[in-house]
Amino acid sequence: MLDCAIIGGGPAGLTAGLYTTRGGLANVTMFEKGMPGGQITGSSEIENYPGVTGEITGMDLMMPWPEQCQRFGLKHAMVEVMKVDHNDDGSFTIHKGDGTSEDALSVIIATGSTPKRAGFKGEDELFGKGVSTCATCDGFFYKGKEVAVIGGGDTALEEAVYLSNICSKVYIVHRRETFRAAPNTIKRVMDTENIELILNATPEEVYGDKMGVNGIKINTPEGLLDLQVPGVFTFVGMNVNNDVLKKEDGTFICDVNEAGEVIVNLRMRTSVPGLYAAGDIRIDAPKQVVAAAGDGAVAAVNVIPYVDEVKNSREK
Numbered sequence: 001m002l003d004c005a006i007i008g009g010g011p012a013g014l015t016a017g018l019y020t021t022r023g024g025l026a027n028v029t030m031f032e033k034g035m036p037g038g039q040i041t042g043s044s045e046i047e048n049y050p051g052v053t054g055e056i057t058g059m060d061l062m063m064p065w066p067e068q069c070q071r072f073g074l075k076h077a078m079v080e081v082m083k084v085d086h087n088d089d090g091s092f093t094i095h096k097g098d099g100t101s102e103d104a105l106s107v108i109i110a111t112g113s114t115p116k117r118a119g120f121k122g123e124d125e126l127f128g129k130g131v132s133t134c135a136t137c138d139g140f141f142y143k144g145k146e147v148a149v150i151g152g153g154d155t156a157l158e159e160a161v162y163l164s165n166i167c168s169k170v171y172i173v174h175r176r177e178t179f180r181a182a183p184n185t186i187k188r189v190m191d192t193e194n195i196e197l198i199l200n201a202t203p204e205e206v207y208g209d210k211m212g213v214n215g216i217k218i219n220t221p222e223g224l225l226d227l228q229v230p231g232v233f234t235f236v237g238m239n240v241n242n243d244v245l246k247k248e249d250g251t252f253i254c255d256v257n258e259a260g261e262v263i264v265n266l267r268m269r270t271s272v273p274g275l276y277a278a279g280d281i282r283i284d285a286p287k288q289v290v291a292a293a294g295d296g297a298v299a300a301v302n303v304i305p306y307v308d309e310v311k312n313s314r315e316k
């Protein structure tokens with residue numbers, strides 16, 4: 001029986017791993033379906049992690065985190081978790097993608113979030129064939145070419161600036177007149193010569209053939225605009241990864257809000273004793289690395305006394 005199962009190895013899960021093991025829990029496993037580091041490893045630049053100055057990629061930032069955790073005894077299982085059951089005796093069963101399962105006294109769910117699809121015609125069909133949500137992963141394919149970026153938040157603007165260094169021109173398509181991003185990021189966009197803004201505009205349809213995207217049609221106040229670009233990058237928000245908490249009947253093992261975000265208190269406790277949530281998956285998450293890491297620490301320091309108490313009561 002694990003003392004704690006941590007599901008997800010992004011900033012929240014890794015920090016939870018560091019604090020649980022360093023805080024004395026002997027038997028903690030972090031279940032991560034890919035390489036640890038989380039979604040920030042796909043970001044070209046992070047400039048708001050405290051204490052980190054200079055240009056640094058998300059991958060650079062996250063690289064040392066797993067090793068730091070392993071020093072204190074965190075075990076890492078590279079496997080997808082399919083489902084978490086809450087058992088009658090208060091423990092949890094972690095069902096893994098390889099068909100096996102493990103039991104745990106407590107769980108920290110830190111499965112994060114995934115970029116939303118924007119919802120225009122052709123997006124799903126051409127996803128991965130010219131439509132992308134990751135500029136660092138796919139930007140290089142469009143070296144010297146024109147691309148479109150859909151969105152108007154911090155991530156959209158930061159990634160547009162990144163793409164402007166690779167591509168000949170970047171069109172930012174945004175449904176409003178103004179951006180919801182940090183003033184510094186907006187200034188960088190405005191100061192970049194090969195970025196053109198298409199405002200009050202929404203994508204109608206991305207089109208292409210077997211070879212990939214050929215262009216995107218945009219609804220603008222002046223009428224339908226046909227941008228003949230081979231690459232379309234969408235940054236329009238995130239969906240939380242809460243599938244592992246779903247029961248067979250589609251309801252959740254703990255309380256969630258209408259967006260499926262896990263409801264927690266200030267200790268990152270969910271409505272189920274022993275189940276904690278940290279990072280992007282929880283309600284009101286600012287969806288930032290520093291906040292996810294903070295949540296992981298908060299969850300961990302509260303899991304430790306919970307596990308001690310359960311063990312003591314089981315020994316009696």
Ligand SMILES: Cc1cc2nc3c(=O)[nH]c(=O)nc-3n(C[C@H](O)[C@H](O)[C@H](O)COP(=O)(O)OP(=O)(O)OC[C@H]3O[C@@H](n4cnc5c(N)ncnc54)[C@H](O)[C@@H]3O)c2cc1C
Pocket residue numbers: 007008009010011012013031032033034035036037038039040041042043044045046047048049079080081082110111112113114155159241244278279280281286287288289290292
């Ligand atoms: C392009 C981009 C740019 C960004 N820029 C910034 C920035 O400049 N500054 C900033 O602070 N934040 C930024 N963010 C946001 C930041 O990355 C997230 O807020 C943060 O990573 C959330 O951490 P997390 O640990 O909650 O979740 P995630 O980072 O999403 O990690 C969750 C992990 O759980 C794993 N997982 C999911 N489901 C399962 C499962 N069933 N079984 C096993 N493993 C699973 C995933 O593989 C993933 O590794 C950016 C995000 C993106 C996408």
